[in-house]
């Protein structure tokens with residue numbers, strides 16, 4: 001049997017990337033083809049390390065080689081990932097950050113910061129480079145959730161400009177207004193001053209190359225939200241809500257705000273936090289304390305993806321208080337819930353990036 005590189009590519013051109021609806025060869029996702037007798041190996045470059053379709057794509061590649069070349073071929077599919085971006089190298093604001101994702105909730109206290117901190121951790125665990133900006137100036141809780149509440153970011157000079165170095169914890173680069181203004185002084189940050197300080201803080205941080213920068217926005221719909229998402233080209237926003245009526249009503253206002261024509265930030269999805277309570281000793285029991293399926297209905301109403309349910313469990317609260325996000329070492333249900341959210345969000349980012357017209361890359365000095 002004489003297998004050629006062309007034959008391998010031809011076989012793989014029959015495999016469609018399920019989300020992007022184009023074949024792997026057209027999408028330039030096939031690399032490093034190697035052929036040795038009846039052994040064939042190649043690398044598939046995924047659009048995110050958090051790709052939930054990894055195993056499905058691997059299986060389809062193996063099947064395609066067996067079907068189009070020979071059943072007896074020994075196939076090795078290696079997987080790597082290069083996170084896609086439509087902003088990489090095209091914008092003077094954070095040009096080395098591939099995707100900026102804002103996390104918003106209409107109502108306070110729905111667990112936005114908890115979800116954000118676990119999301120950052122889950123993406124990092126998948127192999128992505130992640131930064132986290134805690135823009136919740138009225139109650140910056142990210143430093144506590146990452147055990148760095150006494151963090152004092154250092155400043156370094158780059159090309160004559162003072163840049164802030166983020167504090168790194170558990171592999172995530174973190175900047176919080178809490179590092180600058182202790183909680184008791186948060187009241188000094190008001191309106192335009194807060195917006196200006198935040199935007200400057202964001203741009204003056206030496207993030208380095210990032211696949212995802214998550215911004216934990218303050219609760220509600222304020223000038224700060226508008227200034228931030230207009231100052232930084234944002235890939236999209238994730239809406240966090242609980243199933244409760246009052247939380248949903250505020251989440252609706254949030255979605256409507258981001259969708260205003262002059263704002264026009266894509267809503268990447270909705271996640272329902274505190275979806276149900278599960279006691280540790282009865283893991284199969286679900287109690288719908290705040291109501292049921294409200295987040296799902298919200299996503300249906302606005303035609304945006306529903307990215308999952310996060311249970312109300314003690315581990316999640318404890319993780320936040322102890323400075324280690326629960327996705328790091330909680331029980332399987334909690335870990336799966338946050339990993340599923342990270343995969344779903346990364347998938348929506350990849351789909352969005354693929355649907356954007358390719359912008360001309362411009363060289364920008366950082």
Ligand SMILES: Nc1ncnc2c1ncn2[C@@H]1O[C@H](COP(=O)(O)OP(=O)(O)OP(=O)(O)O)[C@@H](O)[C@H]1O
Pocket residue numbers: 105107108109110111112113114115136139141218219273274310311312313314316317318320321
């Ligand atoms: N799924 C969950 N299970 C258990 N506890 C949770 C869960 N989500 C959030 N919490 C707890 O609820 C409280 C509020 O969460 P968090 O600070 O994340 O909310 P927030 O929406 O960011 O609040 P704010 O409006 O102040 O920014 C915290 O004590 C957190 O530990």
